[in-house]
Amino acid sequence: MTNYIFLEVKTIKRKKYDGYRSIDGFPILKRFKLAKELDRVPSREIVLSKSEEERVDELLEKNIVISFHDHPIVFPENMEDLIDYIRTGYTALAYEGLAYSGLDIVFDGLLDGIALIHGNDPWSWDNIITQIGTRLSDLAMQDMIIKVEGVEDIYRASREEKIGLILHLEGAPTGVGYDLQKLDILYGLGVRCIGITYSIGNELGGGIADKVDRGLTDLGYKFIERCNKLGILIDLAHVGDKTSLEAIEASDKPLAITHAGARSLWPSNRMKPDEVIYALADKDGVFGVEAAPHTTLTLNRRKHDLDAVMEHFQYIVDLVGIDYVAFGPDTLYGDHVALHKYFRRLLSIDKIISGDLPEYEEVEYVDGLENPTQFKNIVRWLVKNGYSDDEISKVIGGNIIRLLKTVWRR
Numbered sequence: 001m002t003n004y005i006f007l008e009v010k011t012i013k014r015k016k017y018d019g020y021r022s023i024d025g026f027p028i029l030k031r032f033k034l035a036k037e038l039d040r041v042p043s044r045e046i047v048l049s050k051s052e053e054e055r056v057d058e059l060l061e062k063n064i065v066i067s068f069h070d071h072p073i074v075f076p077e078n079m080e081d082l083i084d085y086i087r088t089g090y091t092a093l094a095y096e097g098l099a100y101s102g103l104d105i106v107f108d109g110l111l112d113g114i115a116l117i118h119g120n121d122p123w124s125w126d127n128i129i130t131q132i133g134t135r136l137s138d139l140a141m142q143d144m145i146i147k148v149e150g151v152e153d154i155y156r157a158s159r160e161e162k163i164g165l166i167l168h169l170e171g172a173p174t175g176v177g178y179d180l181q182k183l184d185i186l187y188g189l190g191v192r193c194i195g196i197t198y199s200i201g202n203e204l205g206g207g208i209a210d211k212v213d214r215g216l217t218d219l220g221y222k223f224i225e226r227c228n229k230l231g232i233l234i235d236l237a238h239v240g241d242k243t244s245l246e247a248i249e250a251s252d253k254p255l256a257i258t259h260a261g262a263r264s265l266w267p268s269n270r271m272k273p274d275e276v277i278y279a280l281a282d283k284d285g286v287f288g289v290e291a292a293p294h295t296t297l298t299l300n301r302r303k304h305d306l307d308a309v310m311e312h313f314q315y316i317v318d319l320v321g322i323d324y325v326a327f328g329p330d331t332l333y334g335d336h337v338a339l340h341k342y343f344r345r346l347l348s349i350d351k352i353i354s355g356d357l358p359e360y361e362e363v364e365y366v367d368g369l370e371n372p373t374q375f376k377n378i379v380r381w382l383v384k385n386g387y388s389d390d391e392i393s394k395v396i397g398g399n400i401i402r403l404l405k406t407v408w409r410r
């Protein structure tokens with residue numbers, strides 16, 4: 001018999017939150033009723049003993065806990081309002097949800113791939129700048145969340161009981177390869193992690209949705225060189241296999257796959273083949289395990305839940321070792337499955353999630369890892385499954401800090 005519970009407010013680790021909401025800063029958002037940030041859906045309980053519960057609290061307390069990739073924003077409760085909401089050019093950061101998450105640092109995937117504020121290219125310069133600008137404006141109105149631009153800021157956020165946000169673009173702006181100065185501008189604005197392509201190939205290289213990945217282009221090589229110089233972490237999560245291998249080879253610094261899983265467990269393009277995972281780890285890069293609905297399924301677990309996600313985690317740990325793995329759940333606040341349905345074509349989900357995939361059972365949400373606040377369920381799972389404090393410390397933040405210390409050094 002499985003118990004379903006609401007557990008999100010049950011934590012001893014709480015940030016200094018004064019009740020600010022993005023709606024206070026941006027009144028245009030007032031016309032939308034937003035989804036609940038806490039306890040929107042119940043999740044299956046990972047039953048722990050009293051001493052295990054204490055260990056979880058202690059681990060959250062003493063470690064700097066980092067999500068390698070999330071969308072820490074709230075969507076409308078009624079997803080019919082989605083397009084209107086996005087077209088405002090503002091999104092609400094989930095201050096309340098994050099205050100209870102146990103997270104210290106979040107890679108903020110902005111509104112990647114679905115920003116249609118200016119025209120129909122989500123990666124247009126105007127769209128990118130609008131998202132960054134409104135996010136920074138929101139941050140300027142409150143004290144709980146700070147922008148992280150260097151490793152020092154990570155320690156400061158933790159020390160001051162705040163949360164640090166790392167500006168992260170899942171794909172490069174359209175045309176950046178022809179105008180690398182845009183990278184300098186993004187760096188100046190605080191962007192510290194960027195994907196080469198977002199599923200569909202661009203002038204830099206191939207994406208996971210391309211039929212043929214032609215590999216890293218000449219402009220792609222220059223892009224990598226400039227990222228290395230500036231100290232921007234390169235993300236391969238949505239990059240094609242061939243381009244990924246060439247990028248790893250070309251880069252002077254380690255890279256990231258902030259959110260994906262293992263293709264050996266689930267044959268989707270969104271997952272990474274062993275060869276890419278090896279190459280990444282060989283260069284001291286870090287792999288973040290993904291949990292967005294219907295991504296990290298496995299042949300054993302065709303109903304997406306925390307256990308399926310953790311099967312990918314265990315597989316990758318067995319493949320390359322505990323030092324190269326982290327978690328980039330890729331979750332948000334609101335109905336994620338409905339969002340995918342709206343943006344199927346744009347996110348190239350059809351090409352990735354349909355096709356020759358084995359049959360799987362659709363879920364309404366990922367039980368146990370539905371939003372960024374449930375990150376702490378990962379810690380509960382690791383404790384329950386016999387991982388040591390040292391191992392847990394590495395995968396919930398330590399490995400990412402090691403990576404950033406190398407990459408962000410100019």
Ligand SMILES: [Zn+2]
Nearest residue numbers: 170237259330
């Ligand atoms: Zn993504």
